[in-house]
Amino acid sequence: MARTRHRSLDCSPGCAVEATLQLIDGKWKGVILYHLLAEAPEPEGALRFNAFRRRMPNVTQRMLTNQLRELESDGLVHRTVYAEVPPRVEYRLTERGRSLEPVIRALKAWGDAHAAMAPEVAA
Amino acid sequence: MARTRHRSLDCSPGCAVEATLQLIDGKWKGVILYHLLAEAPEPEGALRFNAFRRRMPNVTQRMLTNQLRELESDGLVHRTVYAEVPPRVEYRLTERGRSLEPVIRALKAWGDAHAAMAPEVAA
């Protein structure tokens, strides 16, 4: 279902912007990354599958799996499976993922500052 | 064709991230904003329709119109039509649009730093 993005890389200089954008677009990735950056409990910040679900009640399992898998295959999060009896899977940011922090924070800051989504509401 | 985004605003705290993201996703908006921020010639930085087309040869007219209209209706760019004989239309950032500069710069910086899109290429 996914991974048709990353197709051309043809745009001239604003390309870098688009490239970054392509990694974090997709409806839930921003929030996932934000939660991993800001809300993960332990210092190395891991979250489990259902921890995400509790934080984002409107995401279906399928979508959550999907977005996490895409983030993983983009090298932004790492997935650790513990072969335990109640299955346990932890997600944490990779170095590459953590390096997105300024981006996420900029997005968050702007969203907070221009609180609403519609300009007329903000005005 | 557009404007079904901005639907719920239901997510908890990472919401601001998503909200910002929704304004600048869409295949070409990042590049458009980048060009307006970085490449527009005059101090107040206006670009004309075909100036965009020259900078982004792979965008169809329809898509360009579309993305510009969405940016306009999100209050990020302003569209000025000069009732002249060869029609002239200029696009420039609004205040709100200019306030996205840190975001765009963060996106650009990350994209430049982690140059390629695929992690294995970057590594």
Place this chain on the structure above:
DNA sequence: CATGACGGTATCCTTTTCGACACTATGGGC
């Protein structure tokens, strides 16, 4: 007269994304 630049529209179609819903295996608690 034909062509091109300007700034778009209109129409059609394909791809991509998203959501709903059901289903899986395992083990523990009641």
Place this chain on the structure above:
DNA sequence: GCCCATAGTGTCGAAAAGGATACCGTCATG
């Protein structure tokens, strides 16, 4: 025996996004 939790997968279908192509009116140029 039944239901809960864990972390998913599979299938279906609707909707949205995006691309291809053709067309519009005006004026200047060749």
